[in-house]
Amino acid sequence: MAQQFVQAKIKGDKVVVFLKPTCPYCTMAQEVLQKYKFKPGHYECVDISNHSEMDSVQDYFLELTGARTVPRVFIGEECIGGGSDVAALQRSGKLEGMLKSIGALQ
Template structure:
């Protein structure tokens, strides 16, 4: 069930963040991504904190990405890591190119 939920959210031309609103690294990732002009519908934050399958989702993140922590940030269908990773990609200038390569930016 968790695997199906995650896979249904991931698309080749979208950025998806799996978050918990109380997490400072989730806020960091959202703040970095808010600096970019996304096409409508190409950026989604998915709050997993109130879900009954939250632990299963995090177990699946562990299996899929090597970490069960949030945020788990996917550009297209590839996980680029968490908040610090997104911030580092932004600071290095790589993030914009990644977002352009999937066609997510206006």
């Protein structure tokens, strides 16, 4: 069920941040991404902290991405990592190109 939950959220033309609201790295990822103007429906934050299968979801993140931690940020169907990774991509100038490449930006 955890796999279906995650797979149902990630799509080729969408940015998805799986997070917990109390996590500072999750906040960091959201703050970076909020600087961009997304097309409606192409950016979603998914709070897993109250998900009935949170541990299974995080176990699936480990299997899928090599890390169990949040945030797990997906650009399209590719996980680009967590909060520090998103911030680094923005600083390097690569993040905007990645967002444009999937057609998520207005």
